[in-house]
Amino acid sequence: MRETVLTSRDFIYPIFVVEGNNIKEDISSLPGNYHWSVDRLPEVVEQMRQTGVRSILVFGLPNTKDEMGSAAWHEDGVVQQAVRKIKALAPDIWVITDVCMCQYTSHGHCGIIKDGYVNNDETLDYIAKIALSHAQAGANMVAPSDMMDGRIQAIRNRLDENNLERISIMAYSAKYASAFYGPFREAAQSAPQFGDRKTYQMDPANLRQAISEIEADIEQGADIIMVKPALSYLDVIRWARDNFDLPLAAYSVSGEFAMIKAAAEKGWIDEQRVAMEVLTSIKRAGADLLITYYALDACRWIKNG
Ligand code: PBG
Numbered sequence: 001m002r003e004t005v006l007t008s009r010d011f012i013y014p015i016f017v018v019e020g021n022n023i024k025e026d027i028s029s030l031p032g033n034y035h036w037s038v039d040r041l042p043e044v045v046e047q048m049r050q051t052g053v054r055s056i057l058v059f060g061l062p063n064t065k066d067e068m069g070s071a072a073w074h075e076d077g078v079v080q081q082a083v084r085k086i087k088a089l090a091p092d093i094w095v096i097t098d099v100c101m102c103q104y105t106s107h108g109h110c111g112i113i114k115d116g117y118v119n120n121d122e123t124l125d126y127i128a129k130i131a132l133s134h135a136q137a138g139a140n141m142v143a144p145s146d147m148m149d150g151r152i153q154a155i156r157n158r159l160d161e162n163n164l165e166r167i168s169i170m171a172y173s174a175k176y177a178s179a180f181y182g183p184f185r186e187a188a189q190s191a192p193q194f195g196d197r198k199t200y201q202m203d204p205a206n207l208r209q210a211i212s213e214i215e216a217d218i219e220q221g222a223d224i225i226m227v228k229p230a231l232s233y234l235d236v237i238r239w240a241r242d243n244f245d246l247p248l249a250a251y252s253v254s255g256e257f258a259m260i261k262a263a264a265e266k267g268w269i270d271e272q273r274v275a276m277e278v279l280t281s282i283k284r285a286g287a288d289l290l291i292t293y294y295a296l297d298a299c300r301w302i303k304n305g
Contacts, residue, residue, distance in 0.1 A: 003284070004280055004283050004284040006276070006279055006280060006283060006290075006298065006302055007302065008051060008052035008053055008054070008299040008302065009052075009054065010283060010288070010289060010290050011053050011054075011055070011289075011290050011291075011292065011295035011298060011299065012053075012055040012056070012057050012096065012249070012289055012290065012291040012292075012295065013048065013053050013055065013056050013057065013292075013293075013295035013296060014056075014057040014058075014059060014291060014292075014293060014295075015033075015034075015036060015044055015056060015057070015058060015059065016033065016034070016035050016036065016059050016060075016061060016187055016188060017035075017036050017037070017038060017041070017058060017059065017060050017061070017078050017079065017081075017082040018035045018036065018037055018060075018061045018078065019037070019061075019062065019063045019078050020037045020063075021037055021039055022037060022039060022040065023035060023036065023037035023040060024036055024037075024040050024043070027186075027187045028186075029182070029183035029184075029186040029187055029254065029258060030183055030184075030187050030254055030257060030258065030261075030293055031261050031265075032261075032293070032297070033187070033293055035061065035187075038078070038081045038082050038085050039085075041082060041085050041086060041089065042089055044056070044086075045086060045089045045090045045093065047296055048090070048093060048296070049090070051295075051296045051299035051300055051303070052299050052303075053295050053296060053299055054092070054093060054094055055093070055094040055095075055096060055289075056086065056093055056094070056095055056096065057096045057097075057098060057143060057291060058079050058082050058083065058086075058095065058096070058097050058098060058139075059079075059098045059103065059188055060072075060077065060078040060079035060082065060098070060103060060104075061078065061103055061188060061189060062077065062078055062103065062104055065103075065104055065105060065106045066104075066105070066106055067105065067106055067107070067112075067113070068105070068112065068126065069101035069102075069103075069104030069105040069126065070104070071104050072100075072101055072103075072104040072126075072130045072133075073126075073129045073130045073132075073133040074133070075133060075136075075137075077133070079097055079098075079134060079137075080133055080134065080136075080137035081137075083095055083097060083134060083137040083138050083139050084137050084138055087138040094140050094141065095138070095139050095140050095141075096139065096140065096141045096142070096143050096170060097131075097134040097139045097141075097142050097143065098143055098145055099127060099130050099131045099134065099142050099143060099144040099145065099146070099155070100127075100130075100144065100145045100146045101123070101126060101127070101130070101146065102146075102188075102190040102192070103188050103189065103190045106193070107192065107193045107194065108190055108191055108192040108193045109192050109195075109197070110123075110145070110146040110147065110148070110197065110200060111123030111126075111127075111146060111148055111200070112126060117199065118148075118199055118200060120148045120149055120150070120200070121150070123146065123148045123151075124148060124150055124151055124154040125154070127144055127146055127148060127151050127154060127155065128151075128154040128155050128157070128158035129158070131144065131155040131158065131159065131169075132158050132159060132162055132164070135159055135162075135164045135167040136162070136164070139167065140167065140168070141167065141168045141169065141170055141223070141224075142155060142159075142167065142168075142169055142170070143169070143170040143171075143172065143226075144169070144171065144172060145172045145175065145228075146172075146200065147172060147175050147197075147200045147201050147202075148200060149216070150220070152169055152171050152216075152217045152220035152221055152222050153220035153221065155169055156169065156220060156221035168223035168224070169221060169222050169223050169224075170222070170223065170224040170225075170226060170249060171217040171222035171224065171225055171226060172226045172228055172251075173210070173213050173214040173216075173217040173222065173225045173226055173227070173240075174202060174210035174213050174214055174225075174226070174227045174228070174233070174236055174240070175201050175202060175226070175228045176201060176202045176203070176204045176228065176229065176233065177196065177197050177198045177201035177202060177203065177204065178201075178204060178228075178229050178232075178253065178255070179255065180229045180231075180232070180253045180254065180255030180256060181229075181253055181254060181255065182254065182255055182258075183254035183255055183257070183258040184253065184254035184255075187254065204232070207235065207236060207239065210227070210236050210239070210240070211239070211243070214240055214244060218244065218246060222246065223246065223247070224246060224247045224248070224249050224289065225240060225244060225246050225247075225248055225249070226248070226249040226250065226251060226291075227240055227248070227249075227250050227251070227287070228250070228251035228253060228291075229251060229252065229253040229255070229256060230250040230251060230252040230253070230256065230282045230287070230290075231252060231256045231278060231281075231282070233250075234281060234282065234285040235285075237250050237282065237285040237286050237287050238285045238286050240286065241285070241286025241287070242286070247288045247289060248286060248287050248288050248289070249287060249288065249289035249290075249291060250282045250285075250287035250289070250290060250291070251291040251292075252278065252279065252282060252290060252291065252292040252293075252294070254293065256278065257292065257293040257294060260274050260275050260278070272297075272301050275294050275297070275298065275301075276298065276301060279292060279294065279298055
């Protein structure tokens with residue numbers, strides 16, 4: 001009689017790739033997640049094979065940062081190398097790349113700074129350039145997480161001009177300016193050096209704005225829409241599911257994961273049961289795809305359960 005059943009096909013597994021060799025370093029804010037160097041990615045691919053997870057979302061940490069985030073679109077940048085490696089090891093894995101500038105900029109913002117502010121329109125050209133370089137490296141899908149207005153159109157145009165019309169776009173459509181990103185910013189070394197992200201990410205109090213952001217992304221050519229974070233935004237997920245036909249992803253973000261981990265470590269909750277309850281609730285709310293640091297564990301639990 002169960003209405004909502006999680007399967008390994010639901011999950012997208014986020015990973016963090018760093019430059020260097022032979023690195024598999026613990027991320028203290030995300031227990032069980034690692035900074036991987038490209039040469040160690042066979043281990044990730046092997047774990048995906050064992051658990052049945054088919055999609056990966058690649059985040060990169062470059063060695064050098066500058067005002068323009070120029071390491072983000074290098075042909076031999078860390079994400080571009082990771083994509084080529086994963087595709088060589090496992091052509092059947094669906095490779096999605098994070099397209100954003102905050103890990104790559106010295107100021108830690110997701111765009112170009114002009115007169116002390118993030119300049120939306122100037123950023124679009126950079127975002128498009130980054131997406132193109134990921135697609136040229138072999139990514140199946142690009143996922144812009146910057147939240148600049150007009151980015152989906154800018155990316156779609158750039159990909160199409162370069163005969164990459166088959167590369168799809170997962171749009172972080174309703175991305176909130178959330179305090180739940182804390183552990184990620186430590187993991188990705190991407191905290192803004194001044195100010196916050198409220199000029200481009202959404203106010204957690206807003207639902208109507210989420211609707212117009214999703215509409216705009218669909219109009220511009222998004223193939224998958226996303227709500228992020230997930231747990232505090234189940235109403236937004238449900239609304240999106242009931243009103244739009246595109247596949248819907250939900251990102252259960254670092255703070256959601258870390259809260260469960262920390263409480264479980266204290267012995268206050270049962271990690272497996274709470275994690276599966278949360279993930280089931282996100283799917284029940286209407287998400288087709290779950291982006292979660294629990295992807296591998298959840299699939300192991302499903303198999304054993
Ligand atoms: C980059 C980005 C962030 C996350 C994904 N991409 C952080 C932010 O916007 O500050 C957060 C993911 C997580 O918390 O798990 N723009």
